[in-house]
Amino acid sequence: MSENKEPASAKGPLIYRQSIFTRVTHWTWAICLFFLLLSGLQIFNAHPNLYIGQQSGFEFDNSVLRIGAVNTDAGPRGQTTIFGQTFDTTGVLGMSGTAERPVFTAFPGAVTIPSYRDLGTGRVVHFFFGWVFVATMFVWFLASFINGHIRRDIVPRGADIKGVPGDIADHARLRFHHGRTYGPLQKLSYFAVFFVLFPLIVATGLTMSPGMNSIAPWMLDLFGGRQTARTIHFVVMTLLVTFFVVHILMVVAAGPLNELRSMITGWYRTSPGTPAAKGDKP
Amino acid sequence: MTGIITRRNFLRGSAVVGSGLILAGCDQFDFLGQRDNGVRKVLEQANVLTYQAQRHWIGAQTLAREYSASEIRQGQRPNGSTNPTTPEYLALQAGNFSTYKLTVKGMVDREVSLTLDQLRNMPARSQITRHDCVEGWSCIAKWTGTQLGPVLDMAGVKPGARFCVYHCYDNIQRTLAGDILYYTSSDLIDAYHPQTILSYGLNDQVLPVSNGAPIRLRIERALGYKQPKFLHTIELVDDLSQFGLGHGGYWEDTGYDWYGGI
Numbered sequence: 039m040s041e042n043k044e045p046a047s048a049k050g051p052l053i054y055r056q057s058i059f060t061r062v063t064h065w066t067w068a069i070c071l072f073f074l075l076l077s078g079l080q081i082f083n084a085h086p087n088l089y090i091g092q093q094s095g096f097e098f099d100n101s102v103l104r105i106g107a108v109n110t111d112a113g114p115r116g117q118t119t120i121f122g123q124t125f126d127t128t129g130v131l132g133m134s135g136t137a138e139r140p141v142f143t144a145f146p147g148a149v150t151i152p153s154y155r156d157l158g159t160g161r162v163v164h165f166f167f168g169w170v171f172v173a174t175m176f177v178w179f180l181a182s183f184i185n186g187h188i189r190r191d192i193v194p195r196g197a198d199i200k201g202v203p204g205d206i207a208d209h210a211r212l213r214f215h216h217g218r219t220y221g222p223l224q225k226l227s228y229f230a231v232f233f234v235l236f237p238l239i240v241a242t243g244l245t246m247s248p249g250m251n252s253i254a255p256w257m258l259d260l261f262g263g264r265q266t267a268r269t270i271h272f273v274v275m276t277l278l279v280t281f282f283v284v285h286i287l288m289v290v291a292a293g294p295l296n297e298l299r300s301m302i303t304g305w306y307r308t309s310p311g312t313p314a315a316k317g318d319k320p
Numbered sequence: 321m322t323g324i325i326t327r328r329n330f331l332r333g334s335a336v337v338g339s340g341l342i343l344a345g346c347d348q349f350d351f352l353g354q355r356d357n358g359v360r361k362v363l364e365q366a367n368v369l370t371y372q373a374q375r376h377w378i379g380a381q382t383l384a385r386e387y388s389a390s391e392i393r394q395g396q397r398p399n400g401s402t403n404p405t406t407p408e409y410l411a412l413q414a415g416n417f418s419t420y421k422l423t424v425k426g427m428v429d430r431e432v433s434l435t436l437d438q439l440r441n442m443p444a445r446s447q448i449t450r451h452d453c454v455e456g457w458s459c460i461a462k463w464t465g466t467q468l469g470p471v472l473d474m475a476g477v478k479p480g481a482r483f484c485v486y487h488c489y490d491n492i493q494r495t496l497a498g499d500i501l502y503y504t505s506s507d508l509i510d511a512y513h514p515q516t517i518l519s520y521g522l523n524d525q526v527l528p529v530s531n532g533a534p535i536r537l538r539i540e541r542a543l544g545y546k547q548p549k550f551l552h553t554i555e556l557v558d559d560l561s562q563f564g565l566g567h568g569g570y571w572e573d574t575g576y577d578w579y580g581g582i
Contacts, residue, residue: 085453092458092460093450093458093459095393096394096457096459097393097395151349152353156353157454158574158577159360159575161576163363165582166366248543248581248582251385255385264458265457
């Protein structure tokens with residue numbers, strides 16, 4: 039191909055972009071979030087109903103999301119009710135499987151661990167990876183604070199905020215600048231994940247623990263009750279899934295091999311014209 | 321048949337393999353459901369860590385939140401067994417529990433048996449607390465009863481005792497081979513916790529059968545399966561392996577965490 043004939047200067051320098059802490063915590067989190075999501079949906083299936091408040095309304099209605107199956111004249115259907123609006127979700131939520139062998143779980147077995155109903159096992163998996171997730175957070179925050187990753191790459195500065203409109207325009211044209219640090223939108227999304235979503239999903243998870251409630255009842259007040267905490271936990275999960283989908287799309291759009299290499303070996307090929315610095319490779 | 325991998329064939333093949341992996345992903349981790357699986361045993365250690373961390377950082381006397389009366393917005397939702405059918409229980413129920421006795425036995429200085437009247441005449445405690453089911457729902461209710469700690473002290477717990485095993489009339493599982501009776505257990509910290517009460521009252525009424533009459537134990541810093549209904553005997557032991565399948569409770573035998581405070 040023609041690339042071979044181009045002079046080497048058409049490439050930016052190869053820079054050491056991701057420290058060993060960034061890379062190891064990245065992949066540990068990836069594994070944790072996979073298991074936490076699938077076991078979490080198993081746990082949700084045990085009572086597929088989310089509420090606002092301290093308790094679950096059985097004789098009053100404080101439900102904001104309900105997934106279930108109902109019998110209709112046309113046979114059983116899967117239904118999802120959000121804020122009082124009911125949608126037919128047969129095949130995905132509430133009822134899935136084949137016509138001969140329908141399965142009446144909120145989320146289908148394809149996205150739960152185990153694939154069949156087993157709350158006990160779902161909880162064993164969830165709490166194990168919950169501990170690993172939190173330990174990884176501790177390592178990441180400590181290492182990234184000390185090695186400057188948070189200050190340099192994560193916390194958005196004034197210039198980043200000013201650069202957001204231009205960065206949105208660049209993303210819309212799928213024009214990516216591979217620089218030494220992250221772009222404005224990258225910084226903002228990683229900042230949101232590390233400083234908002236991760237702490238929030240851990241804190242709301244802890245708020246569901248009756249043991250934790252005794253030592254830290256203020257967490258119940260912070261989130262507006264145990265059932266609200268459970269709802270927030272679920273909402274943050276959907277935001278993290280959204281982040282994951284966009285993250286993968288961006289990796290594919292920005293050059294998957296280069297992006298993967300940087301998260302495996304640490305070395306990242308920058309855009310042409312990036313000024314070289316000490317420690318770079320050609 | 322050409323044998324040459326074209327890019328189109330490669331992509332097509334990748335798509336087929338990829339979607340196959342996703343579809344197969346649904347049951348690839350089902351082995352974790354087997355109780356004797358080695359990987360599962362490793363994962364279960366996280367629950368031991370939770371137990372030890374909570375025991376380390378949370379005081380033995382730290383109270384579960386108590387709510388105001390206005391937070392009682394509904395009856396206590398009955399769950400699990402709501403009508404035991406063991407002959408002993410049916411006989412007690414027919415006599416309005418007048419012949420009921422709660423027994424404390426095992427590693428104690430003297431076995432103690434108390435009637436319902438005796439329990440009701442002991443100092444009472446009422447608490448409006450939140451009941452959290454392992455399934456995920458919560459329900460706030462007012463529970464009235466007498467603290468378990470002084471009852472244990474009447475029997476005199478021997479120094480080597482480590483757990484209370486709670487035996488119930490609840491034939492939660494009725495099989496061809498006979499009834500499987502509900503039981504669960506706790507450490508002595510939960511047993512002596514100030515809010516751990518032998519409850520006989522619910523929302524200012526006599527505790528109904530559906531919620532565990534005549535006596536239901538409340539361990540307020542744990543999930544619902546640690547609140548045994550239809551309780552008749554408390555056995556002090558130093559080892560849980562001799563009961564049921566050896567995991568310290570009916571639900572624990574099916575795979576729930578023993579501590580239940582998470």
